[in-house]
Amino acid sequence: MSSRIVGGRLSSKWLIFCAFLVILMILHMPSWIDEIDPIALSATESSFLVPTHGGNLSDSKAMKKKYFVHTSKCRIPYIDPFSEGAMKLYSPRLFIPCSNESELVSAIYNPNLRRYVLHINQAVAHQLLNSTEKEFNCFYREIKHGKKADTYDMLNPSKYFSQGYVVPLHVEGMLLDCETAELPPITLQKDAYMFIQYREMPAAAKPTKHTPRKPSVIMYGIDTLSRINLRRTMPLVHEYLRGPGWYEMQGYNKVVGDNSFPNIFAILSGYSPEKAKEHICDTDKSGCLDEIPMIWKYFKNASYLTAYAEDESSSNTFSYLKPGFSKTPTDYYFRPFLRALEEETVNYHCPGCRMVYCMGRRLANSYVYDYCRQFMQRYVKERPIWGMFWSNHFSHDDYFMPSAMQHKVLGDLLDYERDGAFEDTIMIFFADHGVRYGTLLDLDEGYLEERLPMMFIYLPPWFREQYPEYSAALELNQHRLSSNFDLHNTLKHIIELGGTPDGPKLPKSFDCPTCQSLFYPIGESRTCSEAGIEEHWCTCEPYKTIGYLGWSNRIAPRVIERMNEYFVHKNLSHLCSNVSLHYIHKTEIKTGLDITWNGELPQLETAVYRTKFKVQQNSADFQATVVFNNITEVVELDVEKISRTNSYKEDSTCINDKIAKLYCICFSDLKS
CATH class of the missing domain: 3.40.720.10 (Alkaline Phosphatase, subunit A)
Structure with missing residues (x-):
């Protein structure tokens, strides 16, 4: 009897200890566990091993892979923003303020007047003047919409204002300038304000008691x-x-x-x-963007x-x-x-x-x-x-x-x-x-x-x-x-x-x-x-890097041939240099969601590949997703879906075509 009691007490203590251990593990579970909701994981992938030593996995093979999305047709893998590779590159930037001065003039909205009022901070003025006796004056110039939608007009001359000036309703933007009263005047501070001037709601648009509540967006x-x-x-x-x-x-x-x-x-x-x-119309042509049924038109209606x-x-x-x-x-x-x-x-x-x-x-x-x-x-x-x-x-x-x-x-x-x-x-x-x-x-x-x-x-x-x-x-x-x-x-x-x-x-x-x-x-x-x-941008299906096999290395040169044909088709050959392969960064094959290839990859007749390569001209980098036939060596791709993966702003100054700029290395911009 006593032995059973002792055994029961030991079992109870053991259960309490195990429960305490589980609670301790949960409390110390690392933050990355919270990144993915269990709904995003399959049943077999919702269990995790707890990392040791501040997040380093003791057995990476045993760690279940996590996903942003995990469905039958789409698996987007979770990416650690603070991975070792990323943190080697990461360099936090320092915030740079534009001015250390306090505002000399501030625009304050008066809800009773439904108008903006300009307030001059006398303490700031005295600080800028380094005196409480000197006088100063403040002026503004109105910014107006120009005759064309994307232009502005400035009204001159400048208009003087004093403390408590009520901004006229027609003024939606202004440049301010405060200066000493002496001659020649010395600028104390310049500033600018833009105003959302209140507009009365049309009677037809006013909601009634029976109007359903609509959210703003x-x-x-x-x-x-x-x-x-x-x-x-x-x-x-x-x-x-x-x-x-x-x-x-x-x-x-x-x-x-x-x-x-x-x-x-x-x-x-x-x-x-x-x-x-x-x-509808060509968005490169003047007036087209006015014709497009943009979402703001529907909201306005x-x-x-x-x-x-x-x-x-x-x-x-x-x-x-x-x-x-x-x-x-x-x-x-x-x-x-x-x-x-x-x-x-x-x-x-x-x-x-x-x-x-x-x-x-x-x-x-x-x-x-x-x-x-x-x-x-x-x-x-x-x-x-x-x-x-x-x-x-x-x-x-x-x-x-x-x-x-x-x-x-x-x-x-x-x-x-x-x-x-x-x-x-x-x-x-x-x-x-x-x-x-x-x-x-x-x-x-x-x-x-x-x-x-x-x-x-x-x-x-x-x-x-x-x-x-x-x-x-x-x-x-x-x-x-x-x-x-x-x-x-x-x-x-x-x-x-x-x-x-x-x-x-x-x-x-x-x-x-x-x-x-x-x-x-x-x-x-x-x-x-x-x-x-589109296929090139899809992140749902995995790709597997393939080694430098003879057949896989034939893909990038075929892509480059198509790029050079593109320059001819776009009538850009007189401006854009033909490109030639420097080397291949890597080539990947689309494996599908439920395919696992161990050892040597099969040489399929036709498959989807992603190839990243550098060309000789200005060391430009590109990435293309293509369908490649290993027998005929034909590539199926849309050149305008190829990604440029390094900066091109200094390579294509000779053309203004927004898409072609990604691929064009101008003769005038060629580097030795």
Whole structure:
């Protein structure tokens, strides 16, 4: 009897010890375990080994592979942003303020007057004057929209203002200059302000008691930022985006093209540039972009107030090697003010940056996101609004520069939250693509860095409560393959909310008839083609690197032949040098999801390959996805789907064709 009691006590102690050990293991489980939701893993892959020694696996073969997406037709592997290879390259950037001076003049919105009032800070003036006795004067010049949509006009002469000046409603932008009263005057401080001036809602657009509540939609975009690099360079922002109401589209895969235009165009129009050219107009022709059925037109027709802003005119989505708009596209349009800021203020380029970093006293992107904040402050409590606010300047050329900006970006989001804007707004925090060239692409996971832009969607509490089925679908779709065309359909779904069941439905994305709103569950067996994602950009199926076999080395030369034929076809042979192979970085074969090849790879007659190679001319690097026949040595590919994986800005200055610039090495730019 006593022995059984002792044995029972020992068993109880042993169970308590085991339970304590399990709890201890859970508490010390590393942060990367939380990166993937169990819904993204198959049953056999939802068990993990706990790493030892601060995260190093004791047995890497035993570690179950993790995925951003794990379905029957798509497996996008999880990538550690802080892998050893990535961290050898990673160099955090230092934030550089544009000015250390406090504002001499600030613009304060008076809600009672519904007007902006200029306040002069006398303490700052005394500091700048180094005196409390000296007098000074302040003036402003109005920035006006020009006769063309993308231009500005300056009204002269300058207008004097004093303390408490109420800005006239017609003034939407101004350059300020305060100077000493002595002769000749000495400048104390220059500044600039852009205003979202209040506009009364038309009577026909005013909601009634029976009008369904409509969410506002704000799209906050950052160029060239993958979901992997966001984690690496902006961990504080990423942590914020994991809060209540936020959904991360972990399988969001860009659809087409190397650069911003085709991917943003797909979101905003539902078309690819090629299909738009075939069915509507050529986006390279003047006036075409005015004809395209952009999403803001649908929002405007649904009584939404609209706005659009970017922070870099030379690389603007619709103006870089594109004709831009001949008509003002949205109710509030920032580009004319941006042009004035770039031309009329002192611009500063940070070290190694091609784009403007500071315009006057402020960061280039601060104007854009202050414009966004004003837009929400003026209207979000009164009427539904749609706006897109896009930043190129700090992320486009330096993929580690976001590390210097994370406090700025986090501050923007927190400001919007403190203002109460998130109570009424669906926020889309997104990018167009990831890193397109540079050393990160040399990593094995480089193709994922490039093809998986960040995509976060916030739903306000009332929306989640009123439409639980939509938030449940979004929760599920975080771990399903999705695309730009799905986002386009989601925006139109938002416009349709509150309409009658038998009312007219908006046309869905033209280029992808099988795409859908993200507010409906995405099928478990979805493929890239069903999401409108072209083969070259698809991240769903694995590739296996093959050695330097004779037959595999014949692929890159055939691709180069097609590139040289392309120059002839485009009538560019007199400007662009033929290219010739220098060496092959690597060649990979598409294996499929359920194929495992051990040992020597079979020499298949026809297969899909991905080859990355360098050419002799200016050491340009390219990556192509092709179908290659080992018997006939014929390659099937679209040259305009080949990726350029290093910078080409100094190689193709002789042409303005946005696509051909990726492949053209101008005779005039050839390096010895």
